[in-house]
Amino acid sequence: MGRQKVSDRETRRLSLKISKLVSDRIELLVDKTDADSLTEVIRRSIAIYDHLINETSEGKAELILRSPDGEEKTVLIL
Numbered sequence: 884m885g886r887q888k889v890s891d892r893e894t895r896r897l898s899l900k901i902s903k904l905v906s907d908r909i910e911l912l913v914d915k916t917d918a919d920s921l922t923e924v925i926r927r928s929i930a931i932y933d934h935l936i937n938e939t940s941e942g943k944a945e946l947i948l949r950s951p952d953g954e955e956k957t958v959l960i961l
Contacts, residue, residue, distance in 0.1 A: 935960050 885897050901909075912924045938944045946958040 932960075 918924045947955050949955045
């Protein structure tokens, strides 16, 4: 029997232990992005990470950051 697909509307409560440094960084992201909550920042972060993994896996694409001076760096997603 296969796994049942979890509805996007079904929620689960998670309890995470994170360092103060990580907590502070998430709070900064809440402020920088005008997010409504820590949960929103974490949800957005997971969505972006998932997209990057899907796009860069198996040589489909590369993630390249370009600085204002035109310098480019390829970013490896682990």
